[in-house]
Structure formats: C-alpha cells, structure tokens
Amino acid sequence: MRKSAVQISLWDIYNGVSEAIEQHKPQLIRLLEEHIDFDRLIPVSFKLAFYRHMGRKHKYHLESFIRAFVVQKVLGIPTDTLLLSLLRLCAELRDFCGFDKIPDASQLTRFRDRYCSFLAQMFEHLVDLTEPICREIDPRKADYFIYDTTGIELSVAENNPKFFNTKLREAKKLAKSYSNFDPYKAVYSFLPDAARVNPDARQQYINGHFCYAVKAGIVTNGLGICRHIAFFDDDFRKRHPEVSSPKSDCPDKDKEIGDSVSLRPILSDFRAAHPNIHFKSFLGDSSFDSYDIYSMLKNEFSFERACIPMNPRNSKASSSDFDTSGTPICPVTGKPFTFLGKSGGKNRSSRFKWVCPASVPKGSSRVCMCEHPCTDSSYGKCVYTYPDKDFRLYPGIPRNTDHWNNLYRYRVTVERTINIFKDSFSLDSGKSHRTATVKADLFLAGIAQLVGVLLAHALHKPQFIKSIRRLIA
Numbered sequence: 001m002r003k004s005a006v007q008i009s010l011w012d013i014y015n016g017v018s019e020a021i022e023q024h025k026p027q028l029i030r031l032l033e034e035h036i037d038f039d040r041l042i043p044v045s046f047k048l049a050f051y052r053h054m055g056r057k058h059k060y061h062l063e064s065f066i067r068a069f070v071v072q073k074v075l076g077i078p079t080d081t082l083l084l085s086l087l088r089l090c091a092e093l094r095d096f097c098g099f100d101k102i103p104d105a106s107q108l109t110r111f112r113d114r115y116c117s118f119l120a121q122m123f124e125h126l127v128d129l130t131e132p133i134c135r136e137i138d139p140r141k142a143d144y145f146i147y148d149t150t151g152i153e154l155s156v157a158e159n160n161p162k163f164f165n166t167k168l169r170e171a172k173k174l175a176k177s178y179s180n181f182d183p184y185k186a187v188y189s190f191l192p193d194a195a196r197v198n199p200d201a202r203q204q205y206i207n208g209h210f211c212y213a214v215k216a217g218i219v220t221n222g223l224g225i226c227r228h229i230a231f232f233d234d235d236f237r238k239r240h241p242e243v244s245s246p247k248s249d250c251p252d253k254d255k256e257i258g259d260s261v262s263l264r265p266i267l268s269d270f271r272a273a274h275p276n277i278h279f280k281s282f283l284g285d286s287s288f289d290s291y292d293i294y295s296m297l298k299n300e301f302s303f304e305r306a307c308i309p310m311n312p313r314n315s316k317a318s319s320s321d322f323d324t325s326g327t328p329i330c331p332v333t334g335k336p337f338t339f340l341g342k343s344g345g346k347n348r349s350s351r352f353k354w355v356c357p358a359s360v361p362k363g364s365s366r367v368c369m370c371e372h373p374c375t376d377s378s379y380g381k382c383v384y385t386y387p388d389k390d391f392r393l394y395p396g397i398p399r400n401t402d403h404w405n406n407l408y409r410y411r412v413t414v415e416r417t418i419n420i421f422k423d424s425f426s427l428d429s430g431k432s433h434r435t436a437t438v439k440a441d442l443f444l445a446g447i448a449q450l451v452g453v454l455l456a457h458a459l460h461k462p463q464f465i466k467s468i469r470r471l472i473a
Helices: 010-023 027-035 044-054 062-075 080-089 091-097 105-114 116-137 161-175 183-190 234-239 259-273 291-300 402-424 435-458 468-472
Strands: 144-153 202-206 209-220 226-231 281-283 305-307 338-343 351-355 359-362 365-368 382-385
Touching: 027 062, 027 091, 027 435, 027 468, 044 062, 044 116, 062 080, 062 091, 062 105, 062 435, 080 091, 080 105, 105 116, 105 435, 116 226, 116 435, 144 259, 144 402, 161 183, 209 259, 209 402, 209 435, 226 234, 226 259, 226 435, 234 259, 259 291, 281 402, 291 305, 305 402, 402 435, 435 468
Parallel strands: 144 281, 281 305
Antiparallel strands: 144 209, 202 209, 209 226, 338 351, 351 382, 359 365
C-alpha cells in the first residue's frame, strides 16, 4: 500500500531552497563568487586606511564598495543612482556585494574622492598580478608598450553647446565693426582657459570640437590590456613640472599636455611602479617622431624597437641614395631597394641587407635584370644599413616592410581600450564635475578590465580576456 504522505525535514527544505537560489543566480555573480577573491586583490594599505577612518563598528565594508563598483563598470551602469536602484531590486546582487543596508549616492561619491589614490594602488597591484597571465597567453604581444592620451569631458557649464554659441554671438557682434574680423577664429580667444567650477577641466580641442576636459595617458600591451594609467592633474604636474606648455593661437596645435612631452614622465612613473616589468617594443603615433624621443627610448629605457611612423615635417632626406624612411633607392630609376632581412656574423655588426629592385631570385642566388646596371655584379647592387647608426631611421625594425606593417597595426589596441573604458564601462556617461571622482572612475575601469583577465584565466578561456561581457554570456 502506497503511503499518502512523505515526511520532509526542515533541513531538506533548506537545502532545496539554497540549491534553487544558487542555480538561478546571475551568471556574472556566480562566476565572480567562485573564481575571484576580492580580499586578495585589495592592498593592505587600502584596508588600513579605510578601517582607520570608518572605525571598528561600521555599516559598510571596503570589499562591498569594490564589488559594487566592479559590477557597475562591467555592466556599464552609467550612474550611481541606477546602481543603487539595482541593488534595491536584486537580492542576489545585494548579497554578492555584502550590503546589509544600501548606501546613498553621496557615500559612493565620498568613497571615490577619499580613496582615489588607494584605487590607483589597487590597479597597480592588479597589473603585477595579470602581467604573468598576459606573458603566458602571448609573449610576443605582451611585450608591446603602446601609449596614447585621451580627454575625459566633465559635466561643466562650458561643455554645454549654449556656452559656445554665446561666445560666438559676441564675436559676430565685433565682426560688424571690423571688416577683416573672422568671428569663427576669434571665438577661440574668447573661451576661458579652464572651467569656472573646476580649474582642472581645461580647454582642449579633441576630435574636431572644443571641450573642457581632463587629460589622461593610457598604456596597453598588444593584447589590449591596460598596463598603466596616468591622470594629468595637479599632482602629476607637481611631480613633472616640465609637462606644461604655453597656449598658442592655433587650436589644432594646442595640446593641454602634449603626447610627446608626457612620454618621459609616463615611462619614469611606470618603471618606478613596476620595476620588474620590461618591454622591448614601443608603439606610438607620429607625434612621438623626434630624435630626442628615439634616443630616450633606446638609451634610457632600453627599448630594442620603436615602431613610430615618420612625421613628414621632421623628415628630410640625408642622402640622395635614401628616401625619407631610410630605405635605399636606385640611383638610376629611383625605385626603393628590396629588403632581404637581417644579417650578421661572428665579430660583425648587426645590419639590414637591401638589394637592387631589379634583382630576382634564381635558384639559390639572385640575378639582376636591370637594363642599365650600376654594378658589374650579376647579383645586383647590395646596400647594408646599420640600425645602431641612426635609431630613428632604423628603429630595430626596417620601415615600410611587411614586418613593420604587421607590428604597427597593433597600435590601435590602445585606442580600442580607451573606447571600452569610455563606452562599455560608461566613463563618458558620468555626471560629475569633480576631478577626483572622474579619476577614481578611470582607475575603477582599469580594475574592472583586469578582474576580467583574472576571471578568463581562471576559466581557461584566454580568448575572452578583453571582454568580460562575452565571457559571462
């Protein structure tokens, strides 16, 4: 006879409910709980500073704030108000962060402002933790030092289009009194150098428009993983007074802090923060094309290769037998020589070998097919260039070759990383006009990306190290 009822203990009910909760947890929360130890990622100095201020009896834990901010960046939540609303609605997210009571928006802002420097320390700690992972995934790409700058617009009145239009109307009034007066050029001189509520928000000309922004430098490797963040605020200027430059009359040439000027401080700060991390290849755009920078990269910071396109304004042919890129040319036809590779030998200097463009392979040798040969050799004229003689013309890798082109195409990874920070991590959607808040958000974006690297490594899915969203999909 079948039993009509089965007795169920409270322990069985508890286990069943707990199992159901675990199974229905959002994928992001479950993966972060299983594979990321946030307590290990937070430096001891950060913990001491936080609990020294908060005291032994406190409502909120340091790890709770860090978890909440990481989730905010990963999910691209643009405002603190929306983050707090999600915490109130989602019990799983609230339990993951460890909030017994939901903080208000002012507490999140004060946390960023008060502990901004410690967030920078946490980011640097994560860089050291993720560097071996990057080297393991791809040693070649992880050895690229790629640098670029970006501007982060603040929520100030000067960034409102109405402000610029007001200044333009003032310039047009003056144009009525002076016939040769161009109001569109003159409006540039009418704009203040900095925002009224925040002097750090300085006038810049970014992507074809005027704005008031704070500038930052970003360093990535060839994998697109951020290795260094420098915020060009007053602290940076005090440490490196040589970076400031006077304002000119041309908005296209004005740079709040020029890319080339900021390179030496960036390299110095990176070496001081990470003395055990070394790179052999530097990748940058043509703004870094100067003899002083090439000498600095090679002699002071021990880079073996510098992949920097030549700026035509700085390029003058030193010889009629070479073009502006340092490639030998035929004295008769003016065609560039063919690159055959790097050669050397015992007790011989390292050099690049170039051969006449009319020389074609034949068997194990070559034959010159030129109608008017400039040498008696059937092989064709050969020219050797020495990379150590001029590091700008021969920066460890021959210019205008397939090797050069394949290497330089990785320079865009830094721009893609900047776009991820601004778009995917909602750095451009902030509503704050405070420098410390924006600076903290930038370091939190870097922290979120590196947490994604640790998570991808723990799950043995290195193909997703740049996109934590695709990892949890």
